[in-house]
Amino acid sequence: MRTPNRARLRRWGSAATALAAVAALSSAAQARPDDPTGRLRLNHIQVMATHNSYHREVSFAEQKLMERHDPDFANLLYSHASLPVQFAEQRVRGIELDVFPDPDGGLYADPLIRRAAGLPAPTDPAWREPGAKVLHWADFDHETGCVTLRRCLTQVRDWSRRNPGHVTVPILLELKSTDPRLEEMGGAKSPPWDTAALDALDAEIRAVFGEEEVITPDDVRRRGETLERSVLRHGWPTLAAARGTVMFLMDNGDGPVQDAYRAEGRESLQGRVLFTDSRPGRPDAAFVKWNDPTGENRAVIADLVERGYFVRTRADVPLEEAASGDTSRLRAALGSGAQMVSTDFPVPGMAARYGSDYTARLPEGTAVRCNPVSAPRGCRTGRLER
Secondary structure, eight states: OOOGGGGGGGGTTSHHHHHHHHHHHHHHHHHOTTOTTSOOBGGGEEEEEESSTTBOOOOHHHHHHHHHHOTTGGGGOOOOOOHHHHHHHSOOOOEEEEEEOOSSSOTTSSOHHHHHTTOOOOOOGGGGSSSOEEOSBTTTBOOBSSSBHHHHHHHHHHHHHHOTTOOOEEEEEEEOOOOHHHHHTTOOOOOOOOHHHHHHHHHHHHHHSOGGGEEOHHHHOOTTSOHHHHHHHHOSOBTTTTTTOEEEEEOOOSSHHHHHHTTTTOTTOTTOSEEOBOOTTSTTTTEEEOOOOSTTHHHHHHHHHHHTOEEEEESOOTTHHHHHOOOHHHHHHHHHTOSEEEESOOSTTTTGGGTSOOOOOOTTSSSEEEOTTTOOTTOOGGGSOO
């Protein structure tokens, strides 16, 4: 059963009701053994996430062609377990999906590289269904554990409903377009991520998750205030109220896609599903992507976390840590306090083909821990999930 507190999140934007709801949530949280301080919020924790969480390797025949045309093709030679297995068996609590628009269906159903390798088109009928597709590189690095965005999200939703005591799962979406070089060779040409396409993306997400299963900007923003001011002054939803939810983050930085998403009077993401990758000072600033945690960046991330932003960083980059076994970037990422730390190597064995036993996990061996920078006194890692 879902906690009734979550329904109150939807009323935070109205003045009197919002104050009553927050007070009620605070009182309830103080009485809960999993939140002894009554102050734990979803930005007070830290989780490990996977990068390109859907990714699967293409066939050996296609890999031979990759080697001829891409000097960095070895970076593409990794496969993740299915999303439910990552959550259940690999202590993952965040994912990333690369999304291509496909409103009519079939646009990416016959990849160029398979034709060049003399292979038939993929047999999964989902490739020809209308709706966004999840893959890394259209016509080239196309194998995926869940073809459609709806299928990927349904897997997350079903796991979540079976495990309603989990902390909020951040889902990072990179909204991609096709490669012009491959378009010239006869490959697919994706439609633009304009406002209509982004509206359709929001609608696809809402078609999978119920209203009370997603934390949106509207749940955080207060009436008469920007999203940034609301986050920094009033904070994120409490951990107790947000159990069993997901939240969506946009990987794309400042540019045309963000401009289209924030268009038409949505500078604080009014009515939107995704939190945009922003920077302090903008109305939509709540989520910040800061991928490099090394050197001076560690202090930059820690400052953002202390101020109340939700930050994503990376524990490793393609093959560097996997080849060397070096964990310095991982330690910097964890120490920075970034709430979402992404890796390509969540379990032992994945890096072995590159020459090391590199693995990125929380030092406590748990799926979630108290944030080393922002968690208040009294936070206990062992009680964050039920």
